[in-house]
Amino acid sequence: MDLQVFKQRILPVQGRLFRLAQLFLRNREEAEDALQDVLLRLWTNRQQLDAYHSVEALAVQMTKNLCLDRLKAHNKRKVADDSALLGIATEEISPYRRVEVADSNELLKQLMDELPDQQKLVLHLRDVEEYSFDEIEQVTGLSVNNIRVILSRARQRLRDNYLKVNDYESGH
Amino acid sequence: MNQDIEQLLEKYYEGETSLQEEKQLRQFFQQENIPQHLQSHAAQFRYFASARTQHPSIAFTNQLATKLSAPEPGRVISLTTWSLRLAASVALLILGFYAGLFYTHWRTDSTGG
Numbered sequence: 562m563d564l565q566v567f568k569q570r571i572l573p574v575q576g577r578l579f580r581l582a583q584l585f586l587r588n589r590e591e592a593e594d595a596l597q598d599v600l601l602r603l604w605t606n607r608q609q610l611d612a613y614h615s616v617e618a619l620a621v622q623m624t625k626n627l628c629l630d631r632l633k634a635h636n637k638r639k640v641a642d643d644s645a646l647l648g649i650a651t652e653e654i655s656p657y658r659r660v661e662v663a664d665s666n667e668l669l670k671q672l673m674d675e676l677p678d679q680q681k682l683v684l685h686l687r688d689v690e691e692y693s694f695d696e697i698e699q700v701t702g703l704s705v706n707n708i709r710v711i712l713s714r715a716r717q718r719l720r721d722n723y724l725k726v727n728d729y730e731s732g733h
Numbered sequence: 734m735n736q737d738i739e740q741l742l743e744k745y746y747e748g749e750t751s752l753q754e755e756k757q758l759r760q761f762f763q764q765e766n767i768p769q770h771l772q773s774h775a776a777q778f779r780y781f782a783s784a785r786t787q788h789p790s791i792a793f794t795n796q797l798a799t800k801l802s803a804p805e806p807g808r809v810i811s812l813t814t815w816s817l818r819l820a821a822s823v824a825l826l827i828l829g830f831y832a833g834l835f836y837t838h839w840r841t842d843s844t845g846g
Contacts, residue, residue, distance in 0.1 A: 564801060564802065567801070568801075575789060575794075575797075576787075576788045576789065579787065579788060579789040580784060580785075580787050583787060584784075589790075592789075593789050593790065593793045596789060596793075597793070597796075597797060597800075600797060600801075601800065601801075604801055666779065666780045666783050666784075668776075669776060669777055669780035670780070670784075673780075685784075687755075688755070688777075688781045689781050689784045689785050690785075691752060691755070691756075693752060708748075709747075709748035709749065710748065711748075712748040713746060713747050713748030713749075716745065716746050716748065717746050719777055720746070720773075720774070720777065723773075723776060723777065724773060727773070
């Protein structure tokens with residue numbers, strides 16, 4: 562695989578890989594750093610890429626694994642940061658402001674982040690990247706039935722948590 | 734229309750909608766006038782739509798292109814580099830041999846005299 566072919570096959574999916582990295586790492590710089598790591602690794606191993614059924618699925622898998630590894634490495638620091646931030650946030654934001662924030666994408670970003678990794682991944686691939694079940698299967702190795710169950714749980718949980726924050730009446 | 738959407742939403746939360754049906758839902762929640770009872774579903778569809786527009790920065794893409802075009806350090810070692818290295822080691826070997834020879838010679842000379 563030469564540079565031309567690599568550019569044609571890999572670079573079009575870099576947006577996807579970036580969004581996935583951002584989903585896990587929640588930070589643009591860190592996401593770009595992870596993306597670069599993945600792309601350079603793919604480039605170094607370009608001779609082996611032809612053996613893969615889907616290079617995109619491989620790249621998505623690599624990105625996910627890299628992000629989870631990095632999160633694990635920074636876990637202690639991250640937990641400390643988050644709890645400090647949340648402590649301030651709940652105290653300082655007025656109920657009025659909270660409703661405003663609650664409407665925004667920021668809240669959903671945070672609620673997405675609170676989902677278990679697998680639910681987060683499957684929901685993102687389906688509802689943001691519009692992957693088919695086959696494509697999700699290639700990335701996760703899960704059966705289609707399993708994917709449906711996880712997807713259903715993730716969608717319901719995201720909605721439930723959103724409603725909780727927004728104080729909607731139960732039922733509608 | 735709204736009834737369709739309600740049915741689709743139900744399927745959606747069960748994980749049973751097709752990509753085509755999900756597209757329908759996305760389009761519905763993109764519009765401005767969403768009926769009150771469906772409002773609470775809109776936020777997540779809006780979030781997905783905005784998440785979809787995220788891209789790495791231009792600076793990043795340019796920087797990456799430069800890195801990809803740069804020759805890799807491991808591969809720069811050309812034939813001439815290799816032959817030069819070979820020549821250097823042979824020269825070193827010969828030098829060592831003669832140095833050893835000279836030394837033994839000098840020792841036998843000095844102790845023997």
